[in-house]
Amino acid sequence: MNYILGIDLGTSSLKGVVFDDKANFIGSSSASYDVYNPKKGYSEQDPNDWIKAFEKVVDNLNNSLNIKDNLVALSFSGQMHSLVLLDKNSIPLRKAILWNDVRNSKQCDYIMNEFSQDLLCMTNNIALEGFTLPKILWVKENEPKIYENVNKILLPKDYLRYYLTGKFNMDYSDASGTLLLDLKKHKWSDEILDKFEINKECLPDLVNSTDLIGSIREDLKKKYGFKNDVKVFAGAADNSASEIGSGVIGKENSMLLSIGTSGVILYPEKNVHNLYKGKLHFFNSINKNLYYSMGVTLAAGQSLSWFKNNFAKDESFGKLTENIDKISPGSDGLLFTPYLNGERSPYFDSKIRASFIGLDISHTKLHLVRSILEGITFSLKDNFEIINNSLDSKIDNIISTGGGSKNKDWLQIQADIFNKNILTIDIEEGPGLGAAMIAALGMGYYKNLVECSKAFIKYNNLIKPNLENVKIYEKLFKEYRKIYTNTKDICKNLSII
Incomplete structure (x- = not known):
């Protein structure tokens, strides 16, 4: 019997849900992590905590369900919009700024004053504090030394998937929540990137949710005791995953x-x-x-x-x-x-x-x-x-x-x-x-x-x-x-x- 694992990287916890290849529910496990609020309106998480939570969930599922002998594939659901910035060594430059962080009202006003109709035309959305673009602009304005060292811009589940596979990607459902994607052209918007001086090379390749990204790295396969090569599929934003799961x-x-x-x-x-x-x-x-x-x-x-x-x-x-x-x-x-x-x-x-x-x-x-x-x-x-x-x-x-x-x-x-x-x-x-x-x-x-x-x-x-x-x-x-x-x-x- 083959098992598949759905990973939901939420705001308060990471949950793993196991089914077999006949769609029978096998079991689940979850692990929580902290949200940091250093100032009023700030909401952050440490990307390393997501990795620790994933490892705890896998350990729990191995102990309770022995998934290591049967797991063949996994994919993701993830909290939308939250900003993860990596340096040239793919190490997080700071804690992730979460979707419910509202420090960037000034940047939202700037985006709407400068680019509102064009933004709405290309993305079908207006700039709000929750979205990724104004978070990027806040870092650019308030933490310039960090911004100078940005090599990759990701969302939470994309960082965890990178950790497991060594590959950088973002699926369209999460990309459409960044305010950087041209919905009609199905690509990163050169107009938006040029307007706000964001380096396109920092953005990952775009994929569909069901696209195969790769397999879990050999060293992690051994660490977790997986018998099979575990295939990793791109996954989706949490609301898109809920749409699918309903x-x-x-x-x-x-x-x-x-x-x-x-x-x-x-x-x-x-x-x-x-x-x-x-x-x-x-x-x-x-x-x-x-x-x-x-x-x-x-x-x-x-x-x-x-x-x-x-x-x-x-x-x-x-x-x-x-x-x-x-x-x-x-x-x-x-x-x-x-x-x-x-x-x-x-x-x-x-x-x-x-x-x-x-x-x-x-x-x-x-x-x-x-x-x-x-x-x-x-x-x-x-x-x-x-x-x-x-x-x-x-x-x-x-x-x-x-x-x-x-x-x-x-x-x-x-x-x-x-x-x-x-x-x-x-x-x-x-x-x-x-x-x-x-x-x-x-x-x-x-x-x-x-x-x-x-x-x-x-x-x-x-x-x-x-x-x-x-x-x-x-x-x-x-x-x-x-x-x-x-x-x-x-x-x-x-x-x-």
Whole structure:
């Protein structure tokens, strides 16, 4: 029996997910690492910690599953945008600057003032603090001695793959999140590189997610005790891997809804277009000819975690959300906007802050909890509406994954607010599943992604919308959408008092 390994290099941990060549789940392991916050707004990681976490995961999987005798292939999912800079000896010059680092607002403003329309035309995205280009410009301006010694610019999973194979590459899904890729031409943009004086030689070769990069180095093969030559395939950005691991590609009239710390609504796109005009993200998918659009709520599950940690520390999430079905839809006139960290799409406003609107003396803790779940879902519907209004066909199903798919009452809220059928996945292994599927496709176990999805992914029963609740939520959503417009100036003024 042959094993394949999906590696998900996330923001807080690295997870390894093992399947056999018949798409049977074998097991998994994870290892955490630190995030460093040396100053307010800074978020960094040591690339060496990713290697240590990988080795710990392999060691755990060897001990529990004896993968060393059966492993034949692996691939990756990785956190997007985070900047890794290597010197001429391929040693990291500094800690990686992560996607959630916001020190580069000045550089974002500069990019948009100098190049906004050209950037949007070539990349289908606008400059935000999370993207890679403004991080590069921050280093260039603030750490010139480090920048002078840059020989390679990579993203996290690309650095780990380099460590395993000795080869430099970046797949299109991650490259499209750097603001350096011309989506239409499928190549690094000479115009952007020239404009911001970035050496093209520092960028790795572009590949599709399923491309074979090489095999694990002979010295590492011996170190880990692998019996076979383990083939290494390029992998994908975490959201693209989630798209693959949810089966939404090839599933007609469906979208992906993923609620973790942040929240994502994602739709597979067949062609490059600019209907969203920068209000949503637009990235490459598993290869250079496939794409997806994506809306993001910054503090989705984090809003619930914030409430729990501050007002119900001793309660589990299960206990906290128990009996929310006893509260009527709309939480008896209470609305919550989940703008605890500002908001990403469709507002792209770092100054906006969260609100409870309509709070009165009759409201209980359970009302607040339900309104938080409703507010997170309303925020994601804000993005859903932009996509849905651009489509010729009707969306029938939403595939719900992440923490938001674990609570039956929240799933019903999702069905009612979106007025769509909600599907969940039987065995959900997140982006790591998508990474394993990429390895399976690379090995030729399946003819195409649709066939691969049928083998790996099984869905649970549909959650259908309650039409009475749908009518209530349609009215409430109209009121919800007024909150941003009517509070943005207040929040901006509060931020400078």
